[in-house]
Amino acid sequence: MQEILHTGSVDELRERALTLVDAELARLRGAGPDAVRALAGTRDAERDDLVVSTRVQEEDDRLLVLVEAWRGRRTLATGGFAMRPDGSTHTPH
Numbered sequence: 001m002q003e004i005l006h007t008g009s010v011d012e013l014r015e016r017a018l019t020l021v022d023a024e025l026a027r028l029r030g031a032g033p034d035a036v037r038a039l040a041g042t043r044d045a046e047r048d049d050l051v052v053s054t055r056v057q058e059e060d061d062r063l064l065v066l067v068e069a070w071r072g073r074r075t076l077a078t079g080g081f082a083m084r085p086d087g088s089t090h091t092p093h
Contacts, residue, residue: 013050017069017076020052024067025079028054032087036063050076061085 028036039056047069055066059082066080081089 013071014076016048017050020047020050020069021067021077021079024052024054025065025081028065028067029081029083029089033063033083033085036065036083 028039036056037058039054040058042053042055044051044053050069050071053066053068053070055064057064061084063083064080065083066078068075069077079091081091083089
């Protein structure tokens with residue numbers, strides 16, 4: 001029988017996931033539209049025991065950015081924004 005891996009409390013895991021998502025969103029906002037556009041599609045990066053997925057999709061003149069942190073089949077944190085050609089961003093609510 002397979003054992004369940006416990007590496008910390010769920011709250012600690014979720015807090016790390018939120019920190020990773022916030023840091024990636026800040027990095028992408030600072031990178032500007034050309035660098036973000038170059039990431040079009042989906043990219044996954046492993047960060048310890050979590051995976052951070054970044055999706056960039058072009059829609060009209062905007063770039064839609066979604067960042068998720070997850071482990072296994074469980075999504076622990078998400079965030080995103082829309083970026084205009086001038087680099088300004090809007091976070092939908």
